[in-house]
Amino acid sequence: LFVERLRLEWRRGTPVPEPSERLVFGRAGGPGEHRQLIALMTAVLAGTLDAHSQADLARMPAEQAAVRHYEDELMVYESPREWWRIARRPDGEPVGFVIPAHNGYHPIIAYLGVVPAHRGHGYISEILAEGTRILAGNDVPHIRASTDLANVPMAAAFRRAGWVNFGRTINMRWS
Numbered sequence: 001l002f003v004e005r006l007r008l009e010w011r012r013g014t015p016v017p018e019p020s021e022r023l024v025f026g027r028a029g030g031p032g033e034h035r036q037l038i039a040l041m042t043a044v045l046a047g048t049l050d051a052h053s054q055a056d057l058a059r060m061p062a063e064q065a066a067v068r069h070y071e072d073e074l075m076v077y078e079s080p081r082e083w084w085r086i087a088r089r090p091d092g093e094p095v096g097f098v099i100p101a102h103n104g105y106h107p108i109i110a111y112l113g114v115v116p117a118h119r120g121h122g123y124i125s126e127i128l129a130e131g132t133r134i135l136a137g138n139d140v141p142h143i144r145a146s147t148d149l150a151n152v153p154m155a156a157a158f159r160r161a162g163w164v165n166f167g168r169t170i171n172m173r174w175s
Helices: 034-044 051-059 062-072 123-136 152-160
Strands: 003-011 024-027 085-088 094-102 107-114 142-148 164-171
Touching: 003 152, 034 062, 034 085, 034 094, 034 107, 051 062, 085 123, 094 123, 107 123, 123 142, 123 152, 142 152
Parallel strands: 107 142
Antiparallel strands: 003 142, 003 164, 024 085, 085 094, 094 107
16 A cells, blocks of 8 residues: 545535635746746645655655656646646745646646645645635536545645545555
């Protein structure tokens, strides 16, 4: 067993919170913005509870893992990069990011992270809500996401936001 993951779904009709005044969201997917997003992706790897990210960090430096994730997964999605968001406090300090996307089958929250200095302040819920608003604004019937069973804070954020756990996946690893 490598990791057990929760499969989560937001369904049309589930309320999505209005934006708060604690965070300001700006685009993260335009030309030249990829460096800033990769820097944030690198930062969120510190203390990650995601098993795949932990495995990457055991084999390579954090920046290399972030670049690989960006190039090998996020850039493959054909959905608009304009959906990608960086969350900032009103003073401009980056707090985290969300990557709403479409994987060819479903609208998804592809990646969501809060930088370590801002964890534990409830920002995850606001960042998830922003990603959900973007996709729900495109009149989708549902949005999907996954998180590791052991990533209790992330699973709790989805649950608080009204997402339902509709299944689990088990990832195996063979040597």
